[in-house]
Amino acid sequence: MERNGAGLLVLPGLLLFSIFMFFPLAYTFYLSLTNAEPTNVFAGDGLRGDEEFVFTEVLGLQLPIANYVDVLSDPAFWNSIGVTWLFVVASVGLKVAFGIALAMVLTSDRIRGKRYLRSIVIIPWALPPIFTITIWSGVFSSARFGLANQFLIWLGFAPQAFFTDRWLAFTTYLITEMWLAYPFMVIITVSALQAVPEELIDAAKVDGAGYFSRFRAVTAPAIKRPVMFAGILTAAASFQQFLIPYVFNRGGPGRDNELIILYGYREAFNFNQYGAGAAIMLTAVLFIAMFMLVAVWKGDLAEGVSN
Amino acid sequence: MLGDIVGKKLKKDLSTAVNKPREWRAELEYTIEGIQRGIIDPKDVAKTVLSTLAVFAFVFVLLLPVYWILMIALQGEGATLYSTDSAGLVPTEFNLEAFIWVIGDIAIPAKVVGISIPFLGEFFLSWPRIVFFDSSPYVDSTSNFPRYFVNSMVVGFFTVVIALSVVIPASYALSRRQFAGRMKLLYGYILFTQVGGGLGIAGLIALYTIFVSFGVANNRLVLAVYYAALAVPFNTWLLKTYMDSIPVSYEEAAIMDGASPFRVAWEVVLPLAKPGLATILIFIFLTGWMEFIVAQLVLRPENYTLPVGLFMLVDTYSVPWGQFSAFALVYASPIVFVYLFAQRYIEAGLSFGGVEG
Numbered sequence: 001m002e003r004n005g006a007g008l009l010v011l012p013g014l015l016l017f018s019i020f021m022f023f024p025l026a027y028t029f030y031l032s033l034t035n036a037e038p039t040n041v042f043a044g045d046g047l048r049g050d051e052e053f054v055f056t057e058v059l060g061l062q063l064p065i066a067n068y069v070d071v072l073s074d075p076a077f078w079n080s081i082g083v084t085w086l087f088v089v090a091s092v093g094l095k096v097a098f099g100i101a102l103a104m105v106l107t108s109d110r111i112r113g114k115r116y117l118r119s120i121v122i123i124p125w126a127l128p129p130i131f132t133i134t135i136w137s138g139v140f141s142s143a144r145f146g147l148a149n150q151f152l153i154w155l156g157f158a159p160q161a162f163f164t165d166r167w168l169a170f171t172t173y174l175i176t177e178m179w180l181a182y183p184f185m186v187i188i189t190v191s192a193l194q195a196v197p198e199e200l201i202d203a204a205k206v207d208g209a210g211y212f213s214r215f216r217a218v219t220a221p222a223i224k225r226p227v228m229f230a231g232i233l234t235a236a237a238s239f240q241q242f243l244i245p246y247v248f249n250r251g252g253p254g255r256d257n258e259l260i261i262l263y264g265y266r267e268a269f270n271f272n273q274y275g276a277g278a279a280i281m282l283t284a285v286l287f288i289a290m291f292m293l294v295a296v297w298k299g300d301l302a303e304g305v306s307n
Numbered sequence: 308m309l310g311d312i313v314g315k316k317l318k319k320d321l322s323t324a325v326n327k328p329r330e331w332r333a334e335l336e337y338t339i340e341g342i343q344r345g346i347i348d349p350k351d352v353a354k355t356v357l358s359t360l361a362v363f364a365f366v367f368v369l370l371l372p373v374y375w376i377l378m379i380a381l382q383g384e385g386a387t388l389y390s391t392d393s394a395g396l397v398p399t400e401f402n403l404e405a406f407i408w409v410i411g412d413i414a415i416p417a418k419v420v421g422i423s424i425p426f427l428g429e430f431f432l433s434w435p436r437i438v439f440f441d442s443s444p445y446v447d448s449t450s451n452f453p454r455y456f457v458n459s460m461v462v463g464f465f466t467v468v469i470a471l472s473v474v475i476p477a478s479y480a481l482s483r484r485q486f487a488g489r490m491k492l493l494y495g496y497i498l499f500t501q502v503g504g505g506l507g508i509a510g511l512i513a514l515y516t517i518f519v520s521f522g523v524a525n526n527r528l529v530l531a532v533y534y535a536a537l538a539v540p541f542n543t544w545l546l547k548t549y550m551d552s553i554p555v556s557y558e559e560a561a562i563m564d565g566a567s568p569f570r571v572a573w574e575v576v577l578p579l580a581k582p583g584l585a586t587i588l589i590f591i592f593l594t595g596w597m598e599f600i601v602a603q604l605v606l607r608p609e610n611y612t613l614p615v616g617l618f619m620l621v622d623t624y625s626v627p628w629g630q631f632s633a634f635a636l637v638y639a640s641p642i643v644f645v646y647l648f649a650q651r652y653i654e655a656g657l658s659f660g661g662v663e664g
Contacts (some may be wrong), residue, residue: 001410005486006483006484006486007480007484007486007487007488007489009476009477009479009484010400010476010480010486010492011478012472012473012476012477012612013474013476013477013539013543014477014492014539016469016473016532016535016536016539017499017536017537017539018538019536020507020514020533020536021507021536021537022531023517024510024511024513024514025409025509025510025513027510027513027516027517028509028510028512028513031417031513032511038518040522041516042516042519043519047517047520048517050518050591052537059373066509077308085314105362105365108358108360110354110358110359111355111358111359111362112359115477117362117363117366119647120366120370121366121369121370122372122374122646123370123643123646125637125644125646126642126645126646126647127373127595127643128597128599128614128639128642129597129643130597130614130618131600131617131635131638132372132615132616133615134618134621134631134635135372135373135375135376136372137621138376138626138628141626142638145374145628147372147405147622161398175401179369179372195419222616233498240358240508240509242508243599243600247621258429261355261508264509265508265511265512267658268511268512269512269515269604273452274512274516277512278500278512278513281508281509281510281511281512282509283495284509285509292498298500299395302663
């Protein structure tokens, strides 16, 4: 008992965290089985309003999963899932590549003032997301003064209406996500690079290995695990991106670019479908959970904390 | 405590900054001498200089959006709305209108305070409004920044108090004691530092429904408790990592002297963990200072925090970029300074040596 007594010190924090993280998720599950909307869910006292379970027949059984059946048979939902996965894959590739490249530059012997540069480079991380994302919405403003359009005009192209074309809007999401997330990758890669033993690199140099073969044979294996860990975390973060499409054009044009969390949010709060929204959110959570499980299991990440 | 640490760091950083130019000059002289004597290859020097310059230029381009917003803010209230040409990268005119619009009057409000002293009766203390700076000659109207600022401070204060009271004991236990499930919990916390935000949004509908059903939606204190809960995983882990670097021998010495476990924690470990505590205090405060999604969903205009107030500025068809920029910079600049101070700890914490153990 004495041995596990210290565990009690952890409980208050764990309890507080669970109440606000897991209880809402459990309640989301309940709501996803009902026809909840503002008029009925707030009708009663406390948590039990006038919402009712919505049933659908599956294999001769009446199950309260009508919302899930509706959501899964809605093409808009699958469009949202598709756009979200595309966003995850593309943005993670960009973030990791850019982060590693920048980290390599910022640890290079050829550069003076590296410490200062590193402080400056992570500034995007320090700024509140709503602030930076709104700036980027101004950068891609369709007006002439938008920074992106000033640049296009300077290059001799016609100014663009970035948010009214589907793939142009999607590209602006990608650029912004990369800009927001690269500092995290840079910090992690820089600390990993500094742990690469100098002697190994020198030995490779003596053996006559060029820059790229040195990177492939010495540096890459040494930074692989931290970068993978960061990549997985950053993929999970991309999957949950909400603010960029919300601030830029509410996931538009139309509902083409609604990433999954925004899709659920809009169903719930713009169209008052709390039940369906909850079903979408839980499906999204399921996707993230599966992704994390596979990533942690396949990536052997649990090993990193196993002492 | 915090002031003490920040003061010390400031002094150290300042002295480094003062000494840097001298170091640079010494290095430059050494290089020139080396080239003259033929020890150092001029090509090598040129490569270093050129690549350094190229990287500086690249970093400037990377941070162009931040520079751009600063330039817009410096051009006054409506500059970019009415004349598109003034929004270039090199502004021709400067004025501080937009910043004055954000801050408004700097004044101590008029107040009457009643003090009742037994047997002597009640006394009233009153003072008039004391104005240090009157904004009316410069701008027609002022922003709601001061009110949002107070709301954010109220939320931030309670977030910090509540979160610290659960994070400190937990990180001490995780750092110094063994118990069942310790590694699992720690690992879960590390994952939640990144995934937690999204799960929070996924539970948003339920969270909103719960808040409204209990009639606490527009309540700053409840929001603070929520933020404190969000801050638990990351900050517990960070403080634990910091405490790991405090030698166990100090504690053993105290135990030999007959100190109780509580006194060891309170009088030996906590004082040594001050810099770590300062860091997590800042992070916890920032959780509430930066959170937008939940705040904008549950708060009503009189209780808006700064991020919500900021967003409400742009949530119109014509964005007042001049005013927005100034508002955003006044809101965000303290955070940047804080990050520059805390950077060492973040880097140390995120270097994945911290994951092990």
